Amino acid sequence: MSRGSYSICWVVALLVAAAPLPFGSVDPLPSAALLLCLLCLGLAWLTLRSLSGLTPLPWRDPLLLGGAALMAYGLFQMVPLPHAILSVISPGGAALRAGFSPDPGAWAPVSLHPYATWRSCLHIACWTLAAVMVRHCAVDLKRRLVVAGGLVAGGMFQAGYGLFEFISGRQHIFAYKKQYFTDVATGTFISRNNYAGYLEMAIPVGLALAMLALGRAADIDGSSRSGSLKRRLANITGQQGFRALALLMVAFLMAIALLMSRSRMGIIATVAALMVGGLAVGLKGRSRRFAFASVAVAIVAGLFATQIDILPVVDRFEALRNEFGTGYGRLAVWKEAVPMLATYPLTGSGMGTWEMAFSPFRRESTQVRVDFAHNDYLEFAAEAGVAGLAIFFVAALMALRRRSGDGPEGGGQVGHDEIALGAGVGLVALALHSFVDFHLSIPADALAAAVLAGLYLRRNGPAPLERRADIAGPRPRAIRLSWGACTLGLLLLLLSVATPASAANSR
Secondary structure, three states: OHHHHHHHHHHHHHHHHHOOOOHHHOOHHHHHHHHHHHHHHHHHHHHHHHHOOOOOOOOOOHHHHHHHHHHHHHHHHHOOEOHHHHHHHOHHHHHHHHHHOOOOOOOEOOOOOHHHHHHHHHHHHHHHHHHHHHHHHOOOHHHHHHHHHHHHHHHHHHHHHHHHHHHHOOOEEOOEEOOOOOOOOOOOOOOHHHHHHHHHHHHHHHHHHHHHOOOHHHHHHOOOOOOOHHHHHHOOOHHHHHHHHHHHHHHHHHHHHHHHHOOHHHHHHHHHHHHHHHHHHHHOOOOHHHHHHHHHHHHHHHHHHOOOOOHHHHHHHHOHHHHHOOOOOHHHHHHHHHHHHHHOOOOOOOOOOHHHHHHHHOOOOOOOOOOOOOOHHHHHHHHHHHHHHHHHHHHHHHHHHHHHHOOHHHOOOOOOOHHHHHHHHHHHHHHHHOOOOOHHHOHHHHHHHHHHHHHHOOOOOOOHHHOOHHHHOOOHHHHHHHHHHHHHHHHHHHHHHHHHHHHHHHO
16 A cells, blocks of 8 residues: 555645645636545545555544544534424524424424535535545655645745736736736735635745755754754755755745735734744754744745835735724624524534525625635534534544654654644644634635645554554454445545536536
């Protein structure tokens, strides 16, 4: 399975780099194509595991369990329930249906739009599959470099293309003439904020690769830990130095592109994650190289910004009064969402139903479409309710606990490397930015976040859940049945993706 897992890492790297090209894969056809590629890759991975004598899926993996629990919860929201039960677990939904249905006692699901909930479940399945594949395939440095390199390559292209369109004033996305955000850099994304979200995940990973180029092997065997900084620098070869310098320049290019996007929270989240995360990493002694590079790039990018026309960026921060003042901005939407949270407290309105569920609670007469809450946490809480939040937090705690228990090659200490640290800083930046935006609703950003989760929750060496069937002792018949069930499930998911994709293409 070694060569096969290496190929899977390459395909994941290509997908994470290519996903932003068709406008962030937000349109139905590119989105369906991305999901189809992930599901086909998942089928190939199941086949490779079966041929290697492994169980079809790592059943005890916390990422897999968490994603499966969220998907099962979404499927539960789609199941028609008796009115008596629905009125208990979702009184708001039952009252809403009673006002429109000629038969108020008819069975109905928790979700206000079951098909939208099914689409959300499908996305959860694909992002979970991507994260689990990265965690179990990118288990050594070579494979981790491939996956991380894909994200950095995508960020480099986005930064270069976005800056070219911005500086030249052409402002196209390939052949498409931009209609919005024509005064900022957006790369191949429509929105500057989603563009910034992709860059803020790629920048820390680029810094991590630069630091690895300075000689990670010496830190692993501990031969250079006691040496002076001068001696360490003297041991760096010309090839290592050139590679590290090139990667630092790429990270700096992405930082400048982030500034030119004029995404306020994107800038704040990236600077905060690099500064705070870098300092925390350095103080704990995990990787002082990565800590120094993180803080240095944040400071140098800030100094460079003072030498260019930074006033438009400053004006963007001064315009916050329109967002949190009298205008119909984010704060107004969040205030109007409070009654919605109170109406669907336990089970939510159904995942993927924000726009439909929010409409009755709008008090502002401004003709503005509010298709997202501009706050991933608020939107998920409204759609999933307290029960969904509980499932998410338990799954996150399980994953973090499992990571803290994984040791390098069976050792007792927690294994850390620069790629995992960069992935963690990138996830922190996205988590901060998600307080005011909707990155997880953009397929390109969501896939990049899933890849970072797989890199951060790294698996160090063989684990008990990965033992071969002839060693662990499961019956061959049980293995074939479980593999067949997983294959059938993925095939059904493939069909459900292909049908909407075909319909979108025919139109």
